[in-house]
Amino acid sequence: TEVIENGLIGSDLPPAYDDLYEDPEELPTPEDLSEMLKEGTKDSHTKAENTPFVKDFLRGNIKRKVFELVTVAIYHVYSAMEEELDKHQDHPALAPLYFPAELRRKNALEQDLAFLLGSEWRQHSDTAPSQATQCYVERIHAIGRTEPALLVAHAYTRYLGDLSGGQVLKKVVQRVLKLPASGEGVEFFSFPQISSHAGFKQLYRSRLNATDLDKEMCERIVEEANRVFNLNIELFEEFEEIMKALPAEENVAGVPLHDGKGDVSK
Numbered sequence: 001t002e003v004i005e006n007g008l009i010g011s012d013l014p015p016a017y018d019d020l021y022e023d024p025e026e027l028p029t030p031e032d033l034s035e036m037l038k039e040g041t042k043d044s045h046t047k048a049e050n051t052p053f054v055k056d057f058l059r060g061n062i063k064r065k066v067f068e069l070v071t072v073a074i075y076h077v078y079s080a081m082e083e084e085l086d087k088h089q090d091h092p093a094l095a096p097l098y099f100p101a102e103l104r105r106k107n108a109l110e111q112d113l114a115f116l117l118g119s120e121w122r123q124h125s126d127t128a129p130s131q132a133t134q135c136y137v138e139r140i141h142a143i144g145r146t147e148p149a150l151l152v153a154h155a156y157t158r159y160l161g162d163l164s165g166g167q168v169l170k171k172v173v174q175r176v177l178k179l180p181a182s183g184e185g186v187e188f189f190s191f192p193q194i195s196s197h198a199g200f201k202q203l204y205r206s207r208l209n210a211t212d213l214d215k216e217m218c219e220r221i222v223e224e225a226n227r228v229f230n231l232n233i234e235l236f237e238e239f240e241e242i243m244k245a246l247p248a249e250e251n252v253a254g255v256p257l258h259d260g261k262g263d264v265s266k
């Protein structure tokens with residue numbers, strides 16, 4: 001059931017917004033695309049969460065230089081993805097999932113790069129896409145050209161992921177890299193147009209389920225979503241290598257860093 005229209009998200013939310021699935025008949029079933037995606041990418045999600053880079057990140061073991069490179073990489077990824085989502089905004093599979101005002105990340109990432117690297121960031125030598133970034137970007141453009149419906153998998157994996165884990169990551173970065181509490185440098189993690197992340201995710205799932213895609217196409221979208229997880233994992237592996245190659249940075253936040261086994265400063 002559609003309870004709200006595009007553009008009503010934010011302060012004008014009707015109360016029904018958080019209760020989209022209150023009626024048990026509206027709970028997603030295993031045949032729904034939202035459930036197929038959630039179940040069908042469970043193993044990939046576990047694998048992504050357990051990469052050394054992600055585990056280090058959650059422990060606060062992140063260097064400023066690497067965070068800059070992460071921001072550059074995802075800037076290229078979102079530029080490509082949002083360019084294709086704009087281009088195909090009228091495609092029947094993508095139109096119900098088109099939420100530029102609420103979800104668009106490219107502008108936030110540009111602001112973060114200006115803060116982290118300076119206003120001349122576009123000329124900065126570190127802003128060229130890395131190898132894993134290029135692979136990811138090429139995949140986005142390739143399916144944009146040949147099979148835009150599969151872009152559903154890209155939007156799902158990134159946007160629902162960002163809405164799920166972003167707040168924790170934002171706090172880690174602010175604390176460890178001593179970024180200002182105003183949010184400068186980490187605008188990527190904030191969705192000012194979305195008042196309830198959980199509510200928005202429910203709306204997004206209901207839109208996924210309302211698209212008129214046959215079972216075979218849904219299965220191919222799940223397959224593509226697993227591919228997207230892997231493209232992200234390849235990015236994390238690249239960051240981990242860069243991180244290992246960098247000299248130790250001063251522990252800027254002045255807090256002990258844990259490796260999970262004990263206090264490394266002892």
Ligand code: HEM
Pocket residue numbers: 034037038045048049054058156157158160161162164165198201229232
């Ligand atoms: C959902 C945690 C990394 C993509 C979730 C949820 C949690 C979570 C708790 C469930 C939220 C809910 O159902 O309301 C984490 C943690 C991570 C991590 C702790 C490690 C830092 C990732 C990565 C990606 C990702 C790297 C992809 C690049 C997703 C997606 C969902 C999700 C797509 C939505 C699943 C669905 O409801 O269909 N995550 N996540 N996550 N995460 Fe992650």
